[in-house]
Amino acid sequence: MTSASHMSDVRERHLGRIASASAGSGIEVDVGVLVRRLMLFEHCVVESIRLTEVAALAAVFGTRGLLDLIDEGAVSLVCDALTIGEIGRTDLDVTDRRGGPLPLGSYRLAAVSMADRDSYLDSVLKEIDRVQLRVGDAKRFRRALAGRLLPYPRQAAESAVAVTGAEILDRPWLLGEAVRQVARIEIGRDPGVVDIETESVGLAGDYRIATSIGRQLGLDPNVEHRIVGRGLLSMSSVPGRGVSRGP
Numbered sequence: 001m002t003s004a005s006h007m008s009d010v011r012e013r014h015l016g017r018i019a020s021a022s023a024g025s026g027i028e029v030d031v032g033v034l035v036r037r038l039m040l041f042e043h044c045v046v047e048s049i050r051l052t053e054v055a056a057l058a059a060v061f062g063t064r065g066l067l068d069l070i071d072e073g074a075v076s077l078v079c080d081a082l083t084i085g086e087i088g089r090t091d092l093d094v095t096d097r098r099g100g101p102l103p104l105g106s107y108r109l110a111a112v113s114m115a116d117r118d119s120y121l122d123s124v125l126k127e128i129d130r131v132q133l134r135v136g137d138a139k140r141f142r143r144a145l146a147g148r149l150l151p152y153p154r155q156a157a158e159s160a161v162a163v164t165g166a167e168i169l170d171r172p173w174l175l176g177e178a179v180r181q182v183a184r185i186e187i188g189r190d191p192g193v194v195d196i197e198t199e200s201v202g203l204a205g206d207y208r209i210a211t212s213i214g215r216q217l218g219l220d221p222n223v224e225h226r227i228v229g230r231g232l233l234s235m236s237s238v239p240g241r242g243v244s245r246g247p
Contacts, residue, residue, distance in 0.1 A: 015045040015078075015156070019053050029056040038074060045150075048079045051127035054145070058131045063141045070148045079149040081120055084164055085112035086229045088206065104225045106201060106208045107232055109161050113152070121146060161205065167235065168207055172198045179213055179231030186227060191216040 014037050019029045027049055034057075037044045046053065057066050069075040087110050088102035102108060114120050128142045167174055176194040184190050195212035209232070214224035 012041065013043045013045065014041040015047065017047045017049065019049045021049075027052040029053045031056050031060045034075070035060075043073060043076065045076045045078055048077050048124075048149075050124040051077075051079060053077075054127055055130040058141075063131065063133065063137070067141075067144055067148070077145075077149055078152055079121060079124060080113065080117065080151045082111060082113045082152045084109055084161060084233060086233060087112075102202070102206060104221050105210060105228075106206060107229055108203075108206050109164055109232075110205070111158065111161055117151065121149060164235070165200075165205065165207070168198050168209070168232070169200060172196045174235055175209070175228075175231060176211065178235040179211060179228050182227050182231045182234060183213060183217065186230075187217060189217055 016037075018031065018033045019027050021027060029052065031053075034044060034046065048054075054066075061069060066075075070077065086107050088106055088108035090101075125142050125146055128138055128145065131138065131141065133141060173196070175198065176196040179196070180191055180194050191213050194216070197210045199208050200206065201208045209228055211224070211228055213219065213227065214221065219227070
């Protein structure tokens with residue numbers, strides 16, 4: 001028999017998406033994913049893709065039902081643009097503390113968000129127009145939903161940077177493959193297997209990355225630095241992706 005204490009051991013919070021990009025058909029939303037998560041978790045944080053999920057959620061729960069789920073603490077909607085950037089040669093504050101920009105072949109990761117989130121929200125709230133409502137009701141729903149949209153929590157951004165940093169050091173072959181793919185796209189040549197060495201240097205978050213791609217393709221050091229940097233960003237982890245979190 002399962003004890004009550006064991007039953008209460010279910011994780012309390014889930015952070016992840018219910019929409020995904022589908023080749024040739026845009027964004028596909030699976031509301032069933034959210035329903036199943038609500039059966040397992042006390043609170044589900046939905047990472048929204050420009051609010052493309054809202055029409056499908058409103059169709060299942062109704063506009064009032066969706067707002068009630070949010071107000072009752074069962075569901076939160078994160079609507080934000082957050083990615084990981086490489087700032088080793090551009091961040092003036094860190095550069096001053098370090099004593100200068102990082103040299104070619106070294107990189108610094110940081111979470112980067114948009115400068116004007118209000119303008120971003122104004123643009124994505126147009127997705128509400130896809131919900132089949134009368135004009136007045138649509139405007140009220142748009143205003144109500146706008147006040148309930150959350151930015152990414154700071155700890156999620158910091159965690160994403162830390163996860164990517166750990167992958168750079170622990171699984172450098174992933175970065176080597178990412179760099180290879182960038183080279184194939186940008187230069188049109190396949191370097192083959194890219195040898196790679198990574199290490200943490202200087203301030204926390206600074207990494208030196210040495211690869212064989214410059215030698216393999218005869219690249220200028222600046223071009224090599226750019227390609228490795230883009231490979232680094234292409235493998236970077238952004239917040240969420242189905243992560244279960246405690247309170």
